[in-house]
Amino acid sequence: MGTMLSLQKVTKIYPGAGHIKAVDELSFDLEEGEICTVVGPSGCGKTTAMKMINRLIPITSGKIYIDGSDISRLNTIELRRRIGYVIQNIGLFPNMTIGENIAIIPKLLKWDKPKIDEKVLRLLELVSLDPDEFRDRDPKELSGGQQQRIGVARAMAGDPPIMLMDEPFGAIDPINRGNLQNEFLKVQEKVKKTIVFVTHDIDEAIKMGDKICLLKDGHLVQFASPEEMLTHPKNDFVADFVGGDRTLKRLNLFTIKRAMREDPPLIHRDETIETAHTLFSKTDSRYLICIDSDGILTGMIARDSIPDTASRVEDAAAPTQAWMTAQASLKDGLSEIFTHDYGFLIVVDDSKKVLGWLHTEDIKETLKG
Ligand SMILES: Nc1ncnc2c1ncn2[C@@H]1O[C@H](COP(=O)(O)OP(=O)(O)OP(=O)(O)O)[C@@H](O)[C@H]1O
Ligand SMILES: [Mg+2]
Incomplete structure (x- = not known):
């Protein structure tokens, strides 16, 4: 195990937006196989930070390394092959079937058809959707939660070591979300991806994260394990954010x-x-x-x-x-x-x-x- 993802003083200033730093000198390291949940109030820079990792948004200053390579030196195709991305609001292509949506990256990688078909089948099973029932349907025929599962399957299709997930379960009701989180953690035990997982739900951040990255106005307020953050919140903002019931929340972190x-x-x-x-x-x-x-x-x-x-x-x-x-x-x-x-x-x-x-x-x- 080594450092898979490293952000070093990463900063984003959007041109024309009053030169406000949407992300301000953000630094953290993730080990291979770790999930980092990124939380913070709306507009604090979560999506911006994430999109700089696969260069969908250009970095203003700072460095990002994946598996030791400076991402500014990788071509974007190579970079995005190594990074699966689940975008906020799902973003399935409406003119493609579910199967075709999942097969986008494997096709770009020029896999042969039997290998792609096999992959689509396995991924649909992975996200608990019956392949025979769903493969040939259009995205608009699926519920919001089902579409999000397809979004997750699509991002995993190229077997990328790193996954970026922007509120992947945001549109799912609490009960199904809980189930999906559990399924996802089970899958993760097997596949051990390095994952940056954006959420605005602190309970989800605590449950899913090996590390939590808490942002406020583009700044990193605390980067710590859930246990550390609940036991030793760095300041009042963190304490408020994790909630007055933080001692009870720790009950979720331990098994009987x-x-x-x-x-x-x-x-x-x-x-x-x-x-x-x-x-x-x-x-x-x-x-x-x-x-x-x-x-x-x-x-x-x-x-x-x-x-x-x-x-x-x-x-x-x-x-x-x-x-x-x-x-x-x-x-x-x-x-x-x-x-x-x-x-x-x-x-x-x-x-x-x-x-x-x-x-x-x-x-x-x-x-x-
Ligand atoms: N293309 C853009 N041009 C100018 N400013 C932008 C642009 N995109 C985002 N911003 C600003 O940058 C800041 C961070 O936005 P970002 O989308 O990263 O927030 P977020 O934490 O993902 O929020 P949410 O929880 O609502 O998704 C916000 O103040 C936003 O208005
Ligand atoms: Mg966002």
Whole structure:
């Protein structure tokens, strides 16, 4: 891994616009495979900064390097082959089908037809649109959100190492946006592109970014990881921008696995009630978590509601919904803890094998850092 994208004192002054610096000495470095989200109020210079990277807008002063090459020395065709671009407001060509839109760059690269067809198919699958249903349709027959997915697919078509994405999910409703963000992060785990991702939504910036670049009036105010920005906002502007609930927002950055305790009070469901009483005498917990021979969660048994007639754990256990997978966020975990009355949550893996348990105190400790 090395630096894939480097901006060094990049400045843009639009001619005739009162010589206001739309972007003012912007510097940051991105490692290969990192996503940098660029946020800030409308007009702060996000799109301008992005378009200078692929030279759609000429730089007034400063330098930009991709993978060590000064972009001013690359010809624009070579440059744009290495940089995929998803423009604000989608920009699909209305006179071309969806398939043709996605195939623009591969055609420019003179790939043969079977290779292009294969690529179009794979990319449509990647953005969760059925190739047979969508390939031959016109952009105007698609919803705004579907068009944006095509925009993302088109930008990925030439396999560029760098992607510039200008509010790629801006036109999508919150629920689908959340799903698309998750899908996109999954894809990114595989393809590991270096991505500059513009958004005006701070929650999206926090969720998608390895780094956040916060701009104001063309200036860089803070460049930091989401965790750093939420924990140590550089000034009042940043603190305001990330929001008064920044401590709660940090809950999204951690998985349950990170905070859970690995010593839950377990009991095999085939054990006797005597064993349960013995275990209860050794723990403060009001509950024992019941498992089968594979360690899979089967239920819970409560200290104060063991019927006199019960002889085995199974007779006294009740099924429980108070569990979550270790990959879920602490935010979802906390919410789930408050949904039940146990004061904790059972943490399981994908096969419902018990891994640990999570209390509100564990969450508090994790947030302390
Ligand atoms: N072609 C242009 N000529 C003159 N000024 C421009 C031009 N394009 C943008 N600007 C100005 O430069 C500043 C930055 O614009 P830019 O489009 O980069 O903002 P942005 O952060 O992307 O905003 P938004 O969130 O609204 O998309 C704004 O003040 C804008 O008015
Ligand atoms: Mg913009």
